[in-house]
Amino acid sequence: MLNDANSHAPDGQPWRITVLRNANGMVATFMDWGATWLSARVPMRDGSVREALLGCATPSDYLHQDAYLGATIGRYANRIANATLTSQNRQLAANQGEHQLHGGPQGFDKRRWQIVSQSDNAVVYRIDSPDGDQGYPGNLQAQVRYALEDDNTLSISYQAEVDQPCPVNLTNHAYFNLDARHGDARQHRLQLLAEHYLPVDSAGIPSAPLKEVADTSFDFREAKTVAQDFLADADQQAVKGYDHAFLLNSGGDVSQPAAHLWSEDGQLQLTVLTAAPALQFYTGNYLAGTRAREQESYTAFQGIALESEFLPDSPNHPEWPQPSCWLQPGERWESVTRYRFTPR
Secondary structure, X not given: OOXXXXXXXXXXXXXXXXXXXXXOOOEEEEEOEOOEEEEEEEEOOOOOEEEOEOOOXXXXXXXXXXXXOXXXXXXXXXXXXXXXXXXXXXXXXXXXXXXXXXXXXXXXXXXXXXXXXXXXXXXXXXXXXXXXXXXXXXXXXXEEEEEEOOOOEEEEEEEEEEOOXXXXXXXXXXXXXXXXXXXXXXXXXXXXXXXXXXXXXXXXXXXXXXXXXXXXXXXXXXXXXXOOOOOOOHHHHOOOOOEEEEEEOOOOOOOOXXXXXXXXXXXXXXXXXXXXXXEEEXXXXXXXXXXOOOOOEOOOOOOEEEEEEOOOOHHHOOOOOOOOOEEXXXXXXXXXXXXXXXXX
């Protein structure tokens, strides 16, 4: 990862790579471009080390993929219908047809973040986003802090401030594959502690009210393989698999698990805890052709994303049962998500 023949980013400056280590021997790697999580190497019980994240071979490869691998997403993660904030009659920059996805064509994943501080086990990045950036109102300052704890938890803490009312929804777009061979991630087992999910159309735009998971293929309240009910109904078929937000039972309590993911061989478990109201569960339906670390390119379904966030298009749906995504001047938005890796 450090030996990139193309050693400079689009702004002409070198990539700045940060490596965090904990007392347990886990190693997590990041870069300042996109405040991107590059790698998570977990020591296993048998003495081997398992890479838990999908990623590219070199930093410059990240410029040539559109899967948002490991990137920090902002100002608004997921989709905003018609790229419009209807309450303000404000047009945003569209980048998925007429809609906006993950903050627009030049979202935070395509920027250099400034390193505020770093140590052996933590790094803090900051970005300044000017008024009108991707169509959003007001000047915004955001920070993300990655901290690697000794229990193999990667803690991601976000904060943001604005000088005009603006929706804010930062997340990380890591793709997980907990198997040593990084095969089809649909063979992973998932438990997702949520009673409701949000149906969407083929563009990922909410198309109906929140729906109960009971008696649907979206019921992961008890652990099952992702493959078990894959493409079993129209809601999945519309987006070629799972790519849906689930309203979490934890209700913003970061001490309560939101989801558990197990490798196919059962030897590595990931637990997700978050202050966010929802998780976007995505099965990598469009990963095919994405540049890969271990091979020329990934195939579809080779990674699973569990993105902590507000529900998609929340700026236009104040009726949904979650805190408001609108940040007001004088307030500070703060959220934390923890990804804990446990060898079995």
